[in-house]
Amino acid sequence: MASNEFDRRKFIKHSLIGGAGALMASSLVAGEKDPRPDPEKDERPIIKRTLGKTGIELPVVSFGVMRADSPALIKAAITEGLVHFDTAHGYQNGKNEEMLGNIFKDQRRDSFVISTKVKPADVGKNGELGPGSTKKAFLETLDISLQRLKMEYVDILYVHDNSARSGVLYPEMLEAVTAAKKAGKARHVGVSTHRNEPEVIQAAIDSGVYEVVLTSINFKQGHVAEVRKAIAAAAKAGLGIIAMKTMAGGFHDKERTKPINCKAALKFVLSDENITTSIPGITNFDHLAMNASVNRDLVLTKEEQSDLALLDTLEGGLYCQGCRQCVPNCSKALPIPDLMRAYMYTYGYRDTHQAHALLTSLALEEHPCAGCAVCTATCAKNFSVSERISDVMRVAQIPAEFLS
Numbered sequence: 221m222a223s224n225e226f227d228r229r230k231f232i233k234h235s236l237i238g239g240a241g242a243l244m245a246s247s248l249v250a251g252e253k254d255p256r257p258d259p260e261k262d263e264r265p266i267i268k269r270t271l272g273k274t275g276i277e278l279p280v281v282s283f284g285v286m287r288a289d290s291p292a293l294i295k296a297a298i299t300e301g302l303v304h305f306d307t308a309h310g311y312q313n314g315k316n317e318e319m320l321g322n323i324f325k326d327q328r329r330d331s332f333v334i335s336t337k338v339k340p341a342d343v344g345k346n347g348e349l350g351p352g353s354t355k356k357a358f359l360e361t362l363d364i365s366l367q368r369l370k371m372e373y374v375d376i377l378y379v380h381d382n383s384a385r386s387g388v389l390y391p392e393m394l395e396a397v398t399a400a401k402k403a404g405k406a407r408h409v410g411v412s413t414h415r416n417e418p419e420v421i422q423a424a425i426d427s428g429v430y431e432v433v434l435t436s437i438n439f440k441q442g443h444v445a446e447v448r449k450a451i452a453a454a455a456k457a458g459l460g461i462i463a464m465k466t467m468a469g470g471f472h473d474k475e476r477t478k479p480i481n482c483k484a485a486l487k488f489v490l491s492d493e494n495i496t497t498s499i500p501g502i503t504n505f506d507h508l509a510m511n512a513s514v515n516r517d518l519v520l521t522k523e524e525q526s527d528l529a530l531l532d533t534l535e536g537g538l539y540c541q542g543c544r545q546c547v548p549n550c551s552k553a554l555p556i557p558d559l560m561r562a563y564m565y566t567y568g569y570r571d572t573h574q575a576h577a578l579l580t581s582l583a584l585e586e587h588p589c590a591g592c593a594v595c596t597a598t599c600a601k602n603f604s605v606s607e608r609i610s611d612v613m614r615v616a617q618i619p620a621e622f623l624s
């Protein structure tokens with residue numbers, strides 16, 4: 221076992237016992253009767269935290285709207301006490317923002333918190349931004365999002381999908397979000413990141429502009445201790461932290477025979493009080509009930525701790541941690557982390573639409589690995605990289621109108 225993997229498992233074990241585990245009532249550890257009320261009649265208060273210096277107070281569980289397409293589900297979430305809804309310009313070709321706009325247009329504007337994300341127009345393989353990433357293009361895209369949302373402003377505007385310090389500090393983006401705030405189109409601004417999170421978070425702190433970081437974090441990340449360290453520094457600097465990808469793909473395997481205990485995974489992340497809230501993807505009423513229950517109970521049960529410990533021992537999984545260890549050894553320097561994310565969208569989320577959009581944005585040839593006799597891109601998580609690439613690239617060939 222590689223030393224960083226050993227360190228991660230030590231960290232997970234320590235977190236389960238000393239972190240979230242410490243939240244657990246000692247009577248539960250001793251096997252006595254569970255003193256917690258029946259969740260059906262749960263009248264305990266919703267646990268809330270403050271989003272850094274923005275001052276926004278949020279329940280610890282929010283709603284990741286990316287894959288949701290049911291207005292009834294959103295309305296039920298409001299009834300459950302969820303107030304923060306996270307979307308993006310690119311989700312469902314804009315239908316995601318439109319759905320939220322239609323739901324919230326008659327609600328009092330201060331009764332909900334909306335975030336959306338705009339991706340810079342010109343992003344290189346290593347997360348560097350090119351000359352096409354202009355302030356003008358960014359602000360025009362934001363205006364389209366606001367029209368869809370039927371809102372004059374969003375509460376949080378993210379520059380989406382950062383993976384490099386240079387991208388976070390790119391002057392045109394800093395100017396764009398500053399202008400959006402000045403024009404009253406965004407109350408607060410932030411960055412989102414799926415990989416290289418510690419570097420991105422530090423850059424957000426150093427920018428002096430960003431107020432919120434939306435970061436991947438979960439129990440399967442080999443570098444979860446480093447992510448938490450960066451989060452602690454950001455929280456100390458007054459930034460608000462929101463967690464995503466907490467479910468590590470939702471399933472461990474492509475066939476979906478090994479589901480992740482999503483409730484346990486969510487509690488694991490939220491055991492860190494520097495994290496204000498999380499945006500798990502919610503697509504049905506069962507998901508909603510499960511996630512909403514965490515809003516009143518962050519205590520990891522013994523069963524949940526066991527589930528996480530067991531999942532942690534399994535090799536592989538669907539979640540690519542974006543460590544890029546494979547990239548230097550790929551003879552064609554393919555964007556493997558993005559391809560693996562598309563694979564997770566396809567099999568973990570069953571969101572072929574999002575996978576298709578990501579694959580299309582990569583502009584690769586139909587068979588990227590063609591002509592490569594042996595795959596030298598060894599994965600830190602032992603993924604069969606070339607097999608997954610061949611598999612997921614089939615999604616890119618499907619006409620978009622046939623996708624779910």
Ligand code: SF4
Nearest residue numbers: 550551589592595596
């Ligand atoms: S087979 Fe492996 S090394 Fe070759 S292009 Fe594909 S991912 Fe890269």
Ligand code: SF4
Nearest residue numbers: 540543544546599600
């Ligand atoms: S495919 Fe494996 S090595 Fe490459 S970025 Fe993902 S987890 Fe890391």
